[in-house]
Amino acid sequence: MTGRLAVVGLGPGSPAQTTPEAAAALAAASDLFGYGPYLDRLKPAPGQRRHASDNREELARARAALETAAAGRSVAMVSGGDPGVFAMAAAVCEAIEAGPAAWREIELDITPGITAMLAVAARAGAPLGHDFCALSLSDNLKPWEAVETRLRAAAGAGFVLAFYNPIxxxxxxxxxxAFEILREVLPASTPVIFGRAVGRPDECMIVTTLAEAHAGQADMATCVIVGSPETRLVERPGRPPLVYTPRSSGRAAR
Amino acid sequence: MTGRLAVVGLGPGSPAQTTPEAAAALAAASDLFGYGPYLDRLKPAPGQRRHASDNREELARARAALETAAAGRSVAMVSGGDPGVFAMAAAVCEAIEAGPAAWREIELDITPGITAMLAVAARAGAPLGHDFCALSLSDNLKPWEAVETRLRAAAGAGFVLAFYNPIxxxxxxxxxxAFEILREVLPASTPVIFGRAVGRPDECMIVTTLAEAHAGQADMATCVIVGSPETRLVERPGRPPLVYTPRSSGRAAR
Structure with missing residues (x-):
């Protein structure tokens, strides 16, 4: 009597950025679990049950979805962006590991989506065009010292940085x-991008420099990208500048 | 007489993982540029011109696409995965910066796609569930010493690693x-995933450990993910194991 659980990435917001695979997985589900605002983005299907929850209850939501799947239902867990990047897929795996043996027999399908940094980067040019890191700035689930260590290590080694959960x-x-620490390591002119709600009506893009960037330019829905010393800005008449990180780096020939 | 250039990510291979936005951008183009095998994935549209090129001619291909757009055509540059991740978007930006002023007036739209590491991670569980880096192992365009520095810095600081262009x-x-260097820094039991051609008929997934991983398990179409010391393996009866990196880390409470 074991059902299935699909963990589905909606992408950053616009339905045009949700893959056909994700749309099909949602349409096939008898039960949808997820953070309320993500469920609100979906058209209701007849007979489908909705289980909306708060943003901060990830593990409880994962357990409830697994219980429902174990009872034989066809469940979809809805995630914004990509479910594997600071989102629900890890919480589901964690719940399976700690849960009853029967949960390991559930058919589990994880459907990738466009994660926020890719959507923000595409709007700005190609800031992630060379080696980069994705880093959550939340210290809810790790000590802040670990964030500082990772910031210094990654920026010092020449990675571009993408921040999730910035504030x-x-x-x-x-x-x-984080900006204070990076100002010790990177040039003041390093490009910084704040990308908010890309593809949604309230989209907002800001391109600035590390010297001028400040936390007031971000909110919970913002992904922040900080360039490396090689990241470049290309001015364009009548259009926003392009920000890109060259494919070549250091001493190597172009 | 300035046209437009769309730089379009197809995703990892299955048409079900190409976004509607990307499909629409391709359908609207008068001219398609791209690496031959990527163009071969697309159904021909009537009247559309195809300009296939070799994999290694990225900058020349970008210039040719920009010239065609500047002449008033509606051009799409096709990229596998996401165009902003070790792909064509950075080459296009580089060509615009170094090219004639008129190229800065071309309407440029970059359409994100599912990049390989997200597709591989989704098949395996959630190995990118916490902080991670994406790193090209190619030393065609950067000195090998920079790769070694970045490997040590990122693995030492606790990032999960995704390798593009591994071999x-x-x-x-x-x-x-790279595996030799990582064996100095990470536990022998660290999970390593080789994901090849995900979503295509020749898909192949291998889950192993850092002690047993070897270069012969990868080819040009493989994305390699190396866990952090916190990455876990969950065995499942009759199914491949799940690999995931917990959302919490270090001393912080779960």
Whole structure:
């Protein structure tokens, strides 16, 4: 009597950026679980049950979805962006590992999606065109010292950085502190991009420099990209500048 | 008489993983540029011109596409995966920066796609569930020492690693050397995933450990993911194991 669980990435917001595979997985589900605003993006299908939950209850939501799948239902867990990047897929795996043996027999399908940094990068040019890191600035689930260590290591070694969870009401100072640390390591002219709600009506893109970037330019729905010393800005008449990181680096021939 | 250039990500291979936005951009183009095998994945549209090129001619291909757009055509540059991740978007930006002023007036749209590491991660579980780096192992365009510095910095700081361009006929030893370096820094039991051609008929997934991983398990179409010391393996009866990196890390409470 074991059902199935699809963990589905919607992409950053526009339905045009949701893959056909993801749309099919959602349409086939008897039960949809997810953070309320993500479920609100979907057209209801007849007979489909919705189980909306709060943003902060990831593990409880994963367990509820697995229980429902184990009872024989066809469940979809809805995630914004890509479910594997700071989202629901890890919470589901964690719940399976800690849960009853029967949960390991559930048919589990994870459907990738366009994650926020890719959508933001595409709007700006190609800031992730060479080696880069994705880093959550939240210290809810790791010590802040680990964030500082990773910031220094990655920026010092020449990676471009993409920040997820840059700021929230409960975490107001972390992004500003991250910029302070990076100003010790990177040139003041390093391009910084704030990309908010890309593909949605309230989309907002800001391109600035590390010297001028400040935490007030981000909110919970923002992905922040900080360039490497090689990241370049190309001015264009009547259009926003392009930000890109060259494919070649250092001493190697172009 | 300025046209437009769309740089379009097809995703990893299955048409079900190409976004509607990408499909629409391809359908609207008068001219398609791209690496031959990527163009071969697309159904021909009536009247559309195809300009296939070799894999290694990225900058020349970008210039040819920009010239065609500047002449008033509606051009799409086709990229596998996401065009912004080790692909054509950076080459196009580079060509615009170095090219004639008129190229800065071309309407440029970059359409994101599912990049290989997201597709591979989704098949395996959630190995990119916490902080991670994407790193090209190619030393065609950067010195090998920079690759080694970045490997040590990222693995030492606790990032999961995703390798693009892990191996080729002209670069046979780099992946093996990368594993050697990582064995100095990471536990022998660290999970390693080789994901090849995900979503295509010749898909192949291998899950192993850093102690047992070897370069012969990868080819040009493979994305390699190396876990952090926190990455876990969950055995499942009758199914491949799940590999995931927990959302929490270090001393922080779960």
């Amino acid at each position: 929230s009401r409960a975490r107001p100072w972390q992004l500003g502190r | 080729s006929r002209a670069r046979p030893w780099q992946l093996g050397r």
